[in-house]
Structure formats: structure tokens, C-alpha cells
Amino acid sequence: xxxxxxxxxxxxxxxxxxxxxxxxxxxxxxxxxxxxxxxxxxxxxxxxxxxxxxxxxxxxxxxxxxxxxxxxxxxxxxxxxxxxxxxxxxxxxxxxxxxxxxxxxxxxxxxxxxxxxxxxxxxxxxxxxxxxxxxxxxxxxxxxxxxxxxxxxxxxxxxxxxxxxxxxxxxxxxxxxxxxxxxxxxxxxxxxxxxxxxxxxxxxxxxxxxxxxxxxxxxxxxxxxxxxxxxxxxxxxxxxxxxxxxxxxxxxxxxxxxxxxxxxxxxxxxxxxxxxxxxxxxxxxxxxxxxxxxxxxxxxxxxxxxxxxxxxxxxxxxxxxxxxxxxxxxxxxxxxxxxxxxxxxxxxxxxxxxxxxxxxxxxxxxxxxxxxxxxxxxxxxxxxxxxxxxxxxxxxxxxxxxxxxxxxxxxxxxxxxxxxxxxxxxxxxxxxxxxxxxxxxxxxxxxxxxxxxxxxxxxxxxxxxxxxxxxxxxxxxxxxxxxxxxxxxxxxxxxxxxxxxxxxxxxxxxxxxxxxxxxxxxxxxxxxxxxxxxxxxxxxxxxxxxxxxxxxxxxxxxxxxxxxxxxxxxxxxxxx
Amino acid sequence: xxxxxxxxxxxxxxxxxxxxxxxxxxxxxxxxxxxxxxxxxxxxxxxxxxxxxxxxxxxxxxxxxxxxxxxxxxxxxxxxxxxxxxxxxxxxxxxxxxxxxxxxxxxxxxxxxxxxxxxxxxxxxxxxxxxxxxxxxxxxxxxxxxxxxxxxxxxxxxxxxxxxxxxxxxxxxxxxxxxxxxxxxxxxxxxxxxxxxxxxxxxxxxxxxxxxxxxxxxxxxxxxxxxxxxxxxxxxxxxxxxxxxxxxxxxxxxxxxxxxxxxxxxxxxxxxxxxxxxxxxxxxxxxxxxxxxxxxxxxxxxxxxxxxxxxxxxxxxxxxxxxxxxxxxxxxxxxxxxxxxxxxxxxxxxxxxxxx
Numbered sequence: 001x002x003x004x005x006x007x008x009x010x011x012x013x014x015x016x017x018x019x020x021x022x023x024x025x026x027x028x029x030x031x032x033x034x035x036x037x038x039x040x041x042x043x044x045x046x047x048x049x050x051x052x053x054x055x056x057x058x059x060x061x062x063x064x065x066x067x068x069x070x071x072x073x074x075x076x077x078x079x080x081x082x083x084x085x086x087x088x089x090x091x092x093x094x095x096x097x098x099x100x101x102x103x104x105x106x107x108x109x110x111x112x113x114x115x116x117x118x119x120x121x122x123x124x125x126x127x128x129x130x131x132x133x134x135x136x137x138x139x140x141x142x143x144x145x146x147x148x149x150x151x152x153x154x155x156x157x158x159x160x161x162x163x164x165x166x167x168x169x170x171x172x173x174x175x176x177x178x179x180x181x182x183x184x185x186x187x188x189x190x191x192x193x194x195x196x197x198x199x200x201x202x203x204x205x206x207x208x209x210x211x212x213x214x215x216x217x218x219x220x221x222x223x224x225x226x227x228x229x230x231x232x233x234x235x236x237x238x239x240x241x242x243x244x245x246x247x248x249x250x251x252x253x254x255x256x257x258x259x260x261x262x263x264x265x266x267x268x269x270x271x272x273x274x275x276x277x278x279x280x281x282x283x284x285x286x287x288x289x290x291x292x293x294x295x296x297x298x299x300x301x302x303x304x305x306x307x308x309x310x311x312x313x314x315x316x317x318x319x320x321x322x323x324x325x326x327x328x329x330x331x332x333x334x335x336x337x338x339x340x341x342x343x344x345x346x347x348x349x350x351x352x353x354x355x356x357x358x359x360x361x362x363x364x365x366x367x368x369x370x371x372x373x374x375x376x377x378x379x380x381x382x383x384x385x386x387x388x389x390x391x392x393x394x395x396x397x398x399x400x401x402x403x404x405x406x407x408x409x410x411x412x413x414x415x416x417x418x419x420x421x422x423x424x425x426x427x428x429x430x431x432x433x434x435x436x437x438x439x440x441x442x443x444x445x446x447x448x449x450x451x452x453x454x455x456x457x458x459x460x461x462x463x464x465x466x467x468x469x470x471x472x473x474x475x476x477x478x479x480x481x482x483x484x485x486x487x488x489x490x491x492x493x494x495x496x497x498x499x500x501x502x503x504x505x506x507x508x509x510x511x512x513x514x515x516x517x518x519x520x521x522x523x524x525x526x527x528x529x530x531x532x533x534x535x536x537x538x539x540x541x542x543x544x545x546x547x548x549x550x551x552x553x554x555x556x557x558x559x560x561x562x563x564x565x566x567x568x569x570x571x572x573x574x575x576x
Numbered sequence: 577x578x579x580x581x582x583x584x585x586x587x588x589x590x591x592x593x594x595x596x597x598x599x600x601x602x603x604x605x606x607x608x609x610x611x612x613x614x615x616x617x618x619x620x621x622x623x624x625x626x627x628x629x630x631x632x633x634x635x636x637x638x639x640x641x642x643x644x645x646x647x648x649x650x651x652x653x654x655x656x657x658x659x660x661x662x663x664x665x666x667x668x669x670x671x672x673x674x675x676x677x678x679x680x681x682x683x684x685x686x687x688x689x690x691x692x693x694x695x696x697x698x699x700x701x702x703x704x705x706x707x708x709x710x711x712x713x714x715x716x717x718x719x720x721x722x723x724x725x726x727x728x729x730x731x732x733x734x735x736x737x738x739x740x741x742x743x744x745x746x747x748x749x750x751x752x753x754x755x756x757x758x759x760x761x762x763x764x765x766x767x768x769x770x771x772x773x774x775x776x777x778x779x780x781x782x783x784x785x786x787x788x789x790x791x792x793x794x795x796x797x798x799x800x801x802x803x804x805x806x807x808x809x810x811x812x813x814x815x816x817x818x819x820x821x822x823x824x825x826x827x828x829x830x831x832x833x834x835x836x837x838x839x840x841x842x843x844x845x846x847x848x849x850x851x852x853x854x855x856x857x858x859x860x861x862x863x864x865x866x867x868x869x870x871x872x873x874x875x876x877x878x879x880x881x882x883x884x885x886x887x888x889x890x891x892x893x894x895x896x897x898x899x900x901x902x903x904x905x906x907x908x909x910x911x912x913x914x915x916x917x918x919x920x921x922x923x924x925x926x927x928x929x930x931x932x
Contacts, residue, residue, distance in 0.1 A: 170751035173725030180753055214794055324723040359716070514826030529646050534602075537653045541646060544686050547711070548857075551826060 043137055050119070051077050051089045067109060068102065085113055153295070157302045160188055164306055168313035172320040174204060174275075179215045181279070181310040182208035189303055192260050192282035194251055195310070196235060198222055199275045199318045205255050209282075218255060228254050234266055235278045242266035242278070251280055263287075269307050274315040279307060334360040334389045336559075340369040344443025347376075348500075348535030348562035350543035354384040354507070354555060362388025363505045363559035366396050368403070372442060375403050378503040378561045379436025379458065379480075388557075391432050394423060395480075399438065409439045409454035410490040413480065417456070417488075420481035433479040437461055437503045441563050447497040449565040456480040456488045459506055459520075464538070466498025466567065468528035473501070498532055498567040507556035508542070513549045522549075535562035584615045586625035594630040597651040609658045610665055619666040620697055624782055627655050627662075628693050635734070641885040652689050659692055668699035675727035675793055680708040680717055682733040682762070683741040690760055690782075691732035697782035698730070701790060714744040721752045727793060729754050730785060731775070733762035736878075737861035740818055740868050742773040750774065755795035759785055764874075771798060772869035814870050817910040821864035828906060829856040835902035836895045855882060855891035859899060867913050872920070879920045896922045 039061075041048050047064030051057055055076045065071055071080040078086045084100040096115040101108050164184050171177045178195050185193040185208065192209040201222045208215040225232035228250035234242045247266050252259035260282030269277035286299040339347040353361030362385075365378040377399050381391045398419045399412075406412045416438075424432060435457035443449050453461060457479035463471045477488035493501055504523075511518040526545050530538040539560045546558060589612050596605035612622050634651045637643040643651075679695040681688050688710030695707040706724060708717065717729070729749045731742060739762060749756045758770035759779045767778025777797025779785035788797050821828070833848040833856060859882065866875035879900070883893045891899065904917040917923060 167753065171753055172722040173752065176725045176753060320722060324719075328723060529644075533646055533650050534653055537646070537649045540653070540686075541649050547684075552822070 040135060043135055045137075048116075049077070049080075049085070055086070055089045067104070067111060069105060082111070088113065088115065154298070157298060161302065161305050161309065165309050168309055171313065172317050172324075174199060174314070174317045174321050175206075175217055177313050177317040178204050178206035179208075179217055181313065182206045183215045185279070185281075185306065185310075186210055189286070189306060190265075190281035190284040191262075194255065194257075194280045194282075195269075195277065196231065196251070196254070196280075197269075197275050197277045197314055197318075198225070198235060199321070203254070207255060207257055216255075216257065220254060224254065231278070234268070235276045237268070242268060247280065248282075267303070267307050269314065270311040271315040271318075272311075275318045277311060277314050279310070330386070330389075331360050334393050336364070337366055339367055340374070342369050342374050342441075342443075344445075344447075344566070345374060345441050345449055346535045346562075346564040346566045348537070348539040348560075348564065350539040350558070350560045352507075352543060352547065352555070352558040353389075354557050360389035361385065361557035362392055363507060363557035364392040364396055365503070365559055365561040366399065367561070368400070370440070373407065373440040374442075375407065375438070375440045376503075376561060376563065377436060377438040378505065378559060379434050379438075380505045380507070380557065380559070381432060381434040383432070384557055391434075395420065395434055395436070398423075407440065409452050410488070413438060413454040413456055413477070413488045414486075417480050417486055418484065421484055424481065433457070433481050435506075436480055443565070447565060449495040449499075449563070451493040451495065451501055451563060453491045453493065454488050455491075456486065459504060459509065461493075462502045462504075462524065462527065463493060463495070464500045464502065464527045464531060466496060466532055468531035470524045470527050495563070495565040497565050500530075500535055500538060500562050500564040502527070502538070502542075503561045503563075504542075505557060505559040507558035508546055508560065511546045511550050511555050511558065513551045513553060518546055518549050532567060534566075535564035538562050538564075584612065584617050586617070586621055586629070589617070589622075589626045590629045590633075593626050594633055597630060597634060597654055600647075600650050600654070602654045602657055605654045605658050606661045609662055613662065613666055619662055620700055620783070622662055623659065623693050623696055627658055628690065628782070631655055631689060639881065639885065652687070655689055656692065659689070659696060663696060668696065669702070671699065671704040672702035674702045674704075674789075676704045676706065676724065677728045677730055677789070678706045678708060678717075678720060678724065678726040679730045679732065680712040680720075680745070681710045682731055682738040682745060683713050684711055684738050685733040685735060685741075685762070686710050687734045690734065691730070694730060694732060694759065694782045694785060697786055698789070701786040703789070712745075714741070714748045717745055718748040718751070721749060721754055725752075726754060728757055728789060728795070730757045730759060732758075732760045734760050736762045736764070736769065736874050737858060737865045738762055739769055739773055739865040739874075740822070742770075742775070743868070746774040757785060757788065757795065757797065769869045769871065769874065772871070811870075813912060814868050817913050818864045818868040820907075820910055821860055821867065821913065824906075825857065825860050825864075828860050828903060829853055831906050832856050832859075832899050832902045836891075836898055849889040851888065851890040856899065858882075859891070859903070863903070863913060863916060866916055867910075870912070872916050875916050876919075876921050879922060883922065 041059070041061040044061055045063055047067045048059070048061045049057060049064045049071065050059040055078070057071060057073050057075060057077050057080075060071050060073055068080040068082055068085075071077070076086075077089045080086070082100065082102050084098045088094045088098060098113045100111050100113070102111050167184055168177065168180055171180055174197065178197055181195050182193045187210045192207070192212075194205060194207040197204045203220040203222055203224060204217070205220070206215050206217045225235070230244045230247050231250035231254060234244060234247055243266070248259045248264045262283050265281045265284045265288070267279050267281070269279055271277050284303070286296065286303045289300050336349065336351040339349055347367055349365055349367075351363065351365070353359060353363070355361065362381045362383050363379070364381075365376070367376045368374065377396070379392070379395060381388050381395060383391070395416070398416055402415050402419065403412055406415055413436075420432075420434065437453060437455045437458050439451055439453035441449050441451050453473065453475060454477070455461075455475050456477040458477075460475055461473045463473060465471070473491050473493055475489040475491040478486040480486070480488075495501060509518055509520050509523055523542075526542060527538075530541050533541070539562050542560060543558065589608060593605060593608045596608055609622050609626060612626065613619060631652065634643065634648055638645065638648045677698050679691050679698070681691045691710070692707060695705045699705045706720070706726065708720060720726075721729070729745075731745055733739075733742060742758065742762070746756050755776040756774075757777045757779060758767065758773070758775035759781070763770035763773075763775070763778050767780070770778035776795035777788060779788055779797075830848065833852055837852070858878070862875055862878040866872060879896060882891055883896055900917045900920055900923040904914050907913045907917070
């Protein structure tokens with residue numbers, strides 16, 4: 001086969017191979033075979049088309065045929081459906097190169113064309129190829145590699161920064177953020193990294209070293225900065241003092257860790273003034289901003305971008321910490337109270353606010369131990385979330401104060417009503433209503449407990465007898481905090497040993513699952529199963545039943561309080 | 577400590593303790609535990625070998641249908657009181673500088689006692705422990721993570737059906753870079769499902785957890801790190817099919833109930849007996865969890881267990897195959913789910929049921 005058609009001279013082939021793909025016009029090409037069969041040209045990745053003066057295609061290598069499937073050897077170039085090429089072939093004055101887009105069975109192809117030398121009438125005879133000759137195509141790829149390396153390096157930098165951003169972004173705790181800032185920076189940015197953050201009166205430092213394991217973290221008082229003046233200057237100087245060569249010594253004094261042996265570099269961390277922060281790099285990869293080399297500039301860019309991300313994360317964490325502290329203090333003061341251990345009375349409670357992350361809501365209960373009578377309160381202010389919780393706090397504080405003056409529930413509730421109306425009047429608020437049951441419990445010494453109850457606008461309490469019977473306490477009243485002359489209901493209940501009185505908020509019966517509301521009936525059906533169980537177990541069981549009824553659906557605040565006359569002796573609860 | 581006199585032998589203590597639980601005798605149970613402490617048994621042994629051991633037996637009694645849910649609740653309540661009493665009598669030493677651990681039960685996991693015991697044990701090993709309680713929503717855990725910044729989160733669950741919730745919690749933890757140590761029967765006998773939900777390690781019990789944390793406070797504790805690092809818990813089809821099951825849970829329960837007992841069809845929700853609805857709900861939950869971790873063993877285990885327990889009005893052994901068929905028919909669009917249903921023990925075309 002190889003001997004059937006002409007081949008380039010050795011020199012031409014070498015020249016072509018050496019400069020490929022920049023120049024491969026196959027200058028020594030003799031009359032090519034009409035089918036454009038195999039030969040040296042066939043191995044080229046560049047497509048080669050040879051046309052005569054009339055524009056008839058004399059030869060085309062496989063690469064050209066692959067690019068232009070309609071191209072036919074022996075036919076005019078126009079049939080190849082590449083207009084720009086056809087024009088270039090016919091018009092010798094057309095530009096010597098072009099770029100175009102051709103339609104191809106595998107989708108559009110971007111094509112770059114370049115005119116080769118015009119072939120002479122009598123090309124020098126090629127050496128006769130021999131059986132077993134091998135062919136090599138050589139290409140200079142220096143530029144390609146340089147481009148790839150640059151690209152990979154740029155990708156690595158981008159990936160590092162993206163990963164750092166992601167890893168820092170989710171952490172809203174200052175210590176953890178500090179630890180992450182140093183952990184992520186080693187070894188990408190330096191062999192050792194120390195971060196110092198001042199937030200209010202506290203200094204936090206974190207230090208990671210190559211091969212040093214888990215980053216170390218410590219705290220100090222801001223006043224300790226007096227011992228380390230150079231560090232203090234660098235920390236607060238917004239960049240000034242970061243070049244101090246003795247900074248490392250100060251850092252070692254603060255952290256109690258060994259000072260890094262080699263060169264260090266300090267950078268102020270931009271935190272928009274929320275905290276002061278400084279990173280100190282030991283053995284940094286980027287020595288400084290003032291080097292001309294493109295790679296060094298890019299490295300410096302990575303460092304400053306990283307420090308900027310770290311600054312944003314530290315600022316966010318510090319701000320979140322302040323807010324979280326505020327929230328935690330508020331939550332603590334508004335959270336459901338602990339139940340006392342009262343001789344002769346067993347208490348149980350369950351609390352599930354609508355916004356579970358808040359852990360506080362508009363439902364509330366309180367129990368206060370007394371020498372003779374223990375007072376209790378369960379209620380619900382309208383709304384949910386922190387606004388409702390704050391209002392519920394007002395109700396509870398008013399109750400705590402007023403019950404010292406008036407312990408009869410039937411009189412206490414109207415006082416509370418007036419107090420709420422007065423409080424609203426002083427604040428130009430729209431009226432906020434509450435519903436509640438309040439009362440007290442007195443153990444009589446024979447195992448029974450007598451309850452006095454008053455209620456306003458609230459679902460009637462249920463009594464679960466030790467026998468499993470359920471009774472609603474027939475008591476009702478008007479909303480609390482609505483009208484000055486509102487009327488409230490009163491009742492007295494005697495609990496025998498093992499009897500339980502359950503106060504609950506409407507979140508229990510209005511819990512809406514996939515189908516229906518939980519409802520009073522279902523509540524009354526669930527209760528007998530808990531006959532004889534401790535009050536705490538009863539509430540826990542009910543809470544669980546209601547939450548499984550909800551099946552993941554949103555719910556209102558849920559509160560329950562159970563008052564129980566303890567069973568006489570330990571007994572096995574009835575089996576279902 | 578000596579094992580010759582009965583009051584200090586953990587096995588004898590456990591038997592005595594279980595007897596008090598069976599009698600719902602809180603003071604008696606407290607007396608057994610405190611008596612053991614006074615006789616020189618260390619607190620960890622009392623907590624793990626006596627209290628936790630007895631609670632495991634309570635769980636078995638409940639699973640075997642011998643105890644009611646309420647009885648189990650009462651026993652657990654008593655044990656909670658006992659743990660509090662033990663903590664008061666033999667307080668944990670002040671925490672050393674080891675670090676902070678948050679201990680939480682999965683959302684929907686109401687068995688808070690194992691987690692409470694773990695919290696007690698870890699505190700005794702020098703950790704500063706915050707116990708977040710039973711059934712902690714993922715959002716609440718996230719809030720805690722941001723506020724308290726624990727070094728490790730230990731999650732506990734006894735029910736494999738809660739595994740999808742475990743993934744949400746693990747994601748919440750990992751978003752803040754906090755490693756997660758899983759514990760409890762929910763994650764499989766060898767903890768294999770802990771890996772499937774993305775946790776960094778699994779401990780069979782409180783002692784093991786304390787030892788693992790002491791050896792390496794940062795994790796990951798799974799031996800082959802690569803598996804946990806790359807393992808996105810639940811691939812996309814698994815998550816989608818699990819989500820379908822979760823969203824259609826109530827509808828599926830009604831559908832299967834109607835197929836099993838036609839007399840309940842068409843009526844209001846309340847006409848399906850609670851016990852049957854509970855059993856079918858669990859069946860769907862376990863199916864969803866098995867799809868989620870892509871492990872038929874999880875579902876098969878539950879199906880076998882359902883067959884062994886007879887609760888009046890609950891799912892009867894003879895109804896299991898029909899229930900699986902009804903589910904498969906309703907879930908024809910979910911190929912993995914259907915495959916699990918078809919291969920479950922007792923299913924038509926599946927393995928023979930091991931229980932009659």
C-alpha cells in the first residue's frame with residue numbers, strides 16, 4: 001500500500017513533524033492517490049486538503065475527511081459544505097487563514113483553516129518507503145504544558161479558597177472558627193499558623209503546626225495584652241506593627257508555646273471592627289506582596305483572600321455569639337420552670353414550644369411549693385415565639401407577685417386580669433389575651449389532695465381517677481386580659497390516692513396530624529392507659545402520643561401539667 | 577470490690593433492680609442502686625451494668641409483648657430517678673480539660689435514658705457534658721452547636737426507623753465541623769448504619785464510647801476513613817424513595833389497613849384501631865429507613881419481629897404478607913422499595929417467614 005503513492009521527502013517530513021502543528025502543508029506531496037489513502041499525511045492530527053486551480057479536491061487526509069464528511073476527492077471543494085474554505089480556495093486573494101463553524105453530524109465544529117504553500121509542478125521524488133519503516137510525529141508542547149500547569153495551579157487556589165469558604169461559613173462559634181482558621185491554613189499557606197482574636201474582654205488564640213496534630217486553643221484576658229506590647233500593637237494597629245521582628249517572642253509569651261524557629265509573617269485580619277484579629281505565619285509560602293513574579297503574586301492573593309474569608313467568619317461568629325448569649329439569657333429566664341419535690345403531691349409536666357429551636361413560647365406553667373398549699377399555673381398567651389414568650393413572662397411574674405397577697409384562686413385570677421390590662425395600657429399595645437388555669441393543691445394527710453381551681457378561657461382540666469375513669473372538671477371563664485369586668489369560673493376537686501388532675505393547653509387537642517385534630521375525645525381515650533402511673537410518666541406518654549400524632553407537622557405550643565395524689569403503695573400498673 | 581456477697585454482684589444487683597422495676601417501686605429501685613454504691617460498687621458499674629442492663633431487659637420484655645408501653649415508661653421513669661439519685665450520691669468529678677461533648681437523642685427518639693447514662697459516664701471520664709434530652713430536633717441541635725461549640729456530638733437512638741433523622745443531625749453537626757459519634761441499637765448490631773448516615777464513629781455502649789473518645793477526641797473513629805469521608809449518606813434515589821414513604825406515611829397506613837381489614841375502609845380516621853395504625857406506621861418507617869440506608873436486613877429484622885409479637889388489634893402474623901403486598905402495589909413507582917418488600921421474610925415470592 002505505502003508504495004503506491006508519493007510521500008514527502010525525509011527532510012520535508014522531518015521539518016513538518018518538528019514544526020507541527022504550526023506548519024504541516026506537506027510541501028513534497030506528489031499527486032496523491034484519488035482515494036486519499038494512508039500515508040504520512042494520514043497520521044497527522046491536522047486536516048490537510050489539497051485542491052487544484054479549479055478547486056477540485058486532489059487529496060484529503062482522514063482528519064480532513066472527519067471534519068468535513070461531505071468532502072469528496074475528485075469533486076470541487078464546494079461540496080464540502082464549508083463556504084469559507086471554498087471561497088479561500090477559489091479566490092487566491094482571500095485571507096490566508098480563517099475561522100469558521102461547520103455543521104457536523106456530531107454537532108457544530110469550530111474550524112481554523114490556514115493556507116499552505118502552493119505545490120510546485122514537479123515535486124522532488126520521495127524516498128521509497130520500506131516495509132517496517134516507522135513514522136514519528138513530534139510536537140512542541142511547552143506552551144501547552146505551561147498553560148495547563150497555570151490552569152491547574154489556579155484551579156487549586158480557587159478550590160482551596162472555595163473549600164475554606166465553605167468550611168468557615170458554617171461555623172458560628174468563635175473558638176471553633178478560630179481553630180478552623182488555623183487548621184485549614186496549614187500546610188497550604190504556611191508550616192505553622194497562629195491566630196489571635198480579641199473579642200470584648202477576651203483574647204482567644206489558636207495555633208496549628210504541620211504535623212502538630214489537633215490545633216491548640218487558649219484564652220486569656222484582654223488585660224494580658226499589657227504583657228505583650230508588640231503583639232498588642234500589631235493586633236490593634238490595623239496592619240501597623242505587623243512587621244515587628246520580635247512579634248514571635250510576644251506570641252510565645254501569650255500562648256506559652258515555643259516561638260517558631262524560622263521567619264514569621266504577621267497579617268492583620270479584616271473583621272470590619274467586630275473583633276481584632278491577627279494571623280502569624282511561620283514559614284509562609286508567600287513572603288510578601290512586593291515580588292514581581294506572577295506565581296508569587298497569585299500566592300499572595302490566595303493568602304489575602306483566605307485572611308479576608310477568615311475575617312468574615314470570625315466577625316460572623318463573634319456577632320452570633322453576642323446574639324446567642326442574649327437569646328440564651330432570655331430563654332433561660334423564660335424557659336419552663338423545674339418542678340419541685342412536694343411531699344404528698346406528685347407533679348408532672350411536658351412542654352413543647354411551636355418553634356422548637358427557641359425552646360420558649362406562649363404556653364407556660366409554674367409550680368411553687370408551699371408549706372401548706374402548693375400553687376400552680378398553666379396558661380397560654382396568644383401568639384408564638386419570643387413575643388409570646390415575653391408576654392408569658394409578664395403573666396408569670398405577675399402571678400408570682402400577686403399570689404403572695406391573695407392565695408384564693410377565685411380572687412387571684414381577677415387581680416391578674418387587672419394587672420395585665422394595666423400593663424397593656426401603659427405601653428400603647430393592642431390588648432393581648434391569655435387563657436389559664438391557676439390553683440393550689442393541699443395534701444390532706446390521708447393520701448388525698450384537695451385542689452382549688454380558677455380558670456379563664458382555658459380548656460377544662462381533666463381528672464384521671466386511679467380506676468381509669470376520666471372526668472372533665474366543669475369550669476369555664478372568660479379570656480384573661482380582655483375585659484376589666486370579666487368573669488371567671490372556680491372549682492374544687494378532691495384527688496384520691498392515684499388520681500391525677502391534668503391541665504393542658506389547646507396545643508394538645510389542636511395538634512393536627514396528617515388527618516384530623518388530636519381532639520378532646522382522643523385525649524380522653526389515651527388517658528386511661530396511664531391510670532396509676534406517676535404524673536411525670538403520664539405527661540411524657542401524652543407528649544409522645546401527641547407528637548407521633550403530629551407526624552412531623554407543625555404545631556402550636558404544647559404544655560401539660562399534672563397534679564397527682566401519689567398512689568398509697570407501689571403497685572403494678574394495670575396491664576392493657 | 578468483691579463478687580462473693582450478693583449485694584455487690586452486678587448480675588444479682590440487676591435481678592434485684594429489675595424486680596423493683598417490675599413492681600413499679602421507685603423507692604425500692606433507688607435503694608438497690610444506692611445500696612450498691614454504699615457497698616463499694618462503683619457508680620459506672622451501677623449505671624451501666626445494673627440500670628442500663630435492667631433497662632435492656634425491660635426493652636426485651638416490651639418487644640416480646642410481655643410489658644405494655646406504659647409499664648415500660650414507668651420503668652424508664654424510675655430508672656431516670658435512679659440515675660439522678662446516683663449522680664447526687666456519687667457526683668461526677670469536676671470536668672478536666674478534655675473538652676465538651678453534647679449528648680442528644682435523635683428527633684423522634686423518646687428513649688432518653690441510654691443517652692442520659694452516656695452523659696453520666698462521659699462526665700465521670702472527665703468530659704464537660706451537656707445532655708440535650710430525648711427527641712432533639714435537628715434545628716435545636718444546630719442552635720446548640722453554634723452556641724456551645726461542643727468538640728463532639730454523641731447521638732443516641734434505639735430505633736432504626738429514626739435513621740433518616742440521624743442523617744439530618746449528622747449534617748447539622750458536620751456543617752459546623754463537629755464530629756459525630758453514634759450509639760445505640762438503631763445503628764445496627766455492628767454500627768453499620770452509623771456509617772450509612774455519615775456518622776464518624778459508632779460505640780456499642782457508654783464504656784466503649786468513653787474509651788474511644790479518650791483514645792481520639794476528634795475522630796473519625798471508623799477504621800477506614802475513606803469510607804466515611806466519601807460516603808454521602810443515602811444516595812439520591814434512596815433519599816427520594818425515603819422521602820416518598822415519609823410523605824405518604826398516613827395515606828399508606830390507611831391504604832394497607834383497608835386492604836387488611838376491609839371493614840375499616842372509607843370510615844373516618846379513628847376506625848383503624850390505634851394498635852394496627854401504630855404497627856403499620858412502624859412498618860412504613862422501617863421500610864423507609866431500610867430504603868434510606870439501602871439495607872434489606874433492616875426491614876427484614878423488623879418484619880420478623882412484628883411476626884413474633886401479638887398485640888390485640890395490632891398487625892397479626894397472618895396479615896404480614898398481605899400488608900407487604902398492599903404496600904408494594906401502592907409503591908410501584910419506587911423500585912428499591914418494591915424490591916425490599918418483595919424480598920422481605922414472609923412476602924409472596926420472598927424468603928419463607930421464620931415465624932409462623
